[in-house]
Amino acid sequence: MGISALTDSERAQALAELGKWTLRDDSKAISRSFQFADFNEAFGFMTRVALLADKMDHHPEWSNVYNRVDITLTTHDADGLSERDVTMAKAINAY
């Protein structure tokens, strides 16, 4: 039993709740860009996300350039967006 992708209506509702996350063209991933005062703050944020990712055993695809962090969430096992991505995005929104 793997994890399954959200249905179209579940995905639409999740996106509405999440706010600033954008859906990728293929509807299989969501992304958000974060900007901080400097690298130190950006990496502090990344560390919080990393601890969450390790605990959830669900990992972002992300990049960092100085004060900016770009995060993409998708669930490879579901070949799409799953409840895990939504849970993680909500947790990240709360940081």
Add this chain to the structure above:
Amino acid sequence: MGISALTDSERAQALAELGKWTLRDDSKAISRSFQFADFNEAFGFMTRVALLADKMDHHPEWSNVYNRVDITLTTHDADGLSERDVTMAKAINAY
């Protein structure tokens, strides 16, 4: 007085010393990809690099997907590769 880019011969020598780093087509940046056992190890490595970056006030452009970390080093102030990138790459090699 800003920092200046390496000359062609300095760059060639640095690349030979660094080993696994590859020069970008425009010769203004170097990159290396790292693979680890899992996310926890990959982020542990990133944390060491982040502490170095913060201390050197010189920051990588980097991305992470699960156990993989891709690092690009360039010096925007020099519009190219500088001694700072070489110093950082050598330190990263030693981790």
